[in-house]
Amino acid sequence: MNNHCGKLTVIGAGAMGYAFAEGVIRQGLCEPKSVTVSDIDASKLSFASTRLGVSTTHDNKEAVKGARVILIAVKPSVVPIVLNEIRDALQSDQLLISIAAGVRLAAIESRLPPQSKVIRAMPNIACKVGRGAIAYARGSVVEEEDVKTARTVLEAVGLCVEVPENLMNAVTGLSGSGPAYVFVLIESLADAGVRLGLPRDTALTLAAQTVLGSAHMVIGTAEHPAKLKDLVASPGGTTIAGLDALEHAGFRSAIIDAVKAAAARADELG
Ligand SMILES: NC(=O)c1ccc[n+]([C@@H]2O[C@H](COP(=O)([O-])OP(=O)(O)OC[C@H]3O[C@@H](n4cnc5c(N)ncnc54)[C@H](OP(=O)(O)O)[C@@H]3O)[C@@H](O)[C@H]2O)c1
Numbered sequence: 001m002n003n004h005c006g007k008l009t010v011i012g013a014g015a016m017g018y019a020f021a022e023g024v025i026r027q028g029l030c031e032p033k034s035v036t037v038s039d040i041d042a043s044k045l046s047f048a049s050t051r052l053g054v055s056t057t058h059d060n061k062e063a064v065k066g067a068r069v070i071l072i073a074v075k076p077s078v079v080p081i082v083l084n085e086i087r088d089a090l091q092s093d094q095l096l097i098s099i100a101a102g103v104r105l106a107a108i109e110s111r112l113p114p115q116s117k118v119i120r121a122m123p124n125i126a127c128k129v130g131r132g133a134i135a136y137a138r139g140s141v142v143e144e145e146d147v148k149t150a151r152t153v154l155e156a157v158g159l160c161v162e163v164p165e166n167l168m169n170a171v172t173g174l175s176g177s178g179p180a181y182v183f184v185l186i187e188s189l190a191d192a193g194v195r196l197g198l199p200r201d202t203a204l205t206l207a208a209q210t211v212l213g214s215a216h217m218v219i220g221t222a223e224h225p226a227k228l229k230d231l232v233a234s235p236g237g238t239t240i241a242g243l244d245a246l247e248h249a250g251f252r253s254a255i256i257d258a259v260k261a262a263a264a265r266a267d268e269l270g
Contacts, residue, residue: 005029005152006068011060011082013039013048016099017073019127023156025052026130038063060085064094069153072098079103083111090116095146097136097153099123101172102270105139105165117142119150122171123157125179132158133175137165169270173263181258186211 008030010017021037024030032053038060039045045056057063064070064086074082079100090096095117098108105120112118118139126132134154138147147162154160163171186207193203218225233240246252 005149005156007034007036007066008153009036009038009063009067009070011038011063011070011072011086012074012078013037013041013044013056014073015125015128016123017071018044018048018052019132019157020071020073020099020153021048021052021054023127023130024153025054027156029152029156036063036067061089064089067094069149070094070096071153072096072100074100076100076103079108080111083108087112092116095119095142095149097121097150101176102169102266104270105137109139115141117146119146120165120168121150121154121160122168122176123154124175124177127157130157133178134158134160135163135168135171135175136160137163137168169263169266170259172266173259173261176266177259177262181255182211 005024008021008024010021013021017037017039021035025032025035033055035052035054036057037045037048037052037054038057039048040058042058045058048054049056060082070086070090072079072082079098090113092113092115096108096112097119099121101122103120105118108118108120109116116139119136119142120139121134121136123132123134127134134157136150136154142150151160186204189207189210190200190203193206194200198206214228217223217228221228229243233243
């Protein structure tokens, strides 16, 4: 079996940590025995071991030994505790990827030995189904080979792009929080269908598939969304009537405001 990302250690086996462990195994990037998962919660370790066949431990320091990549997937407030635990066990060739929201590269690097290789990433909840949108920023000493390795791990659960770290809060507002906005959009479309007489499950299926198909068109055609919108809005037709109603309701500015508000909140929390 391929082992493109080398041995992986995941610290924190919650929603995200589990998704990454599952993703690298599902993609054939790591054999289950090459993945070590560490957590303070025995039930999460037992779940990961049973479902994925990974090695497990409660000991974060022990967990990092021999790993090529260490993924930090604990809550932001726990990151300093974990870094203090593992710092003396870290080797200079190991790559640490933190997905903790709002925890800056400088804060991570300052708790680790000099020359430690760190990448900060911001995933979203869709990583749980292998369709995440992930942005990452590189630390001060990572090399191209490390970035390549990090991308291999991140791409196991979605699509990834690099950004300068100062844009991470913008990413948080857009793709980090974005699934929630889209869930509300899907729910609203489905409610509208029900209001017009469609059965709930039919309305929900049509709503979700409409969002999925539209996203595929944007990515697959690489066309500007405005051009795709124009394609479906024939003169005097139904779609332009719907778009007219959206403009009256301030749909675009509501979305822009949502992203700005979430980014501002990320800034406050950071
Ligand atoms: N979930 C998302 O959609 C999302 C999106 C973007 C970024 N993130 C980031 O991803 C990180 C993980 O989020 P999550 O939703 O997966 O959190 P989570 O479900 O709470 O998972 C964190 C896990 O870490 C465990 N833990 C706590 N202290 C630990 C320690 N000292 N050593 C090892 N494990 C420890 C927790 O155990 P207990 O539950 O017993 O405390 C829990 O099992 C966070 O930093 C978050 O900001 C999450």
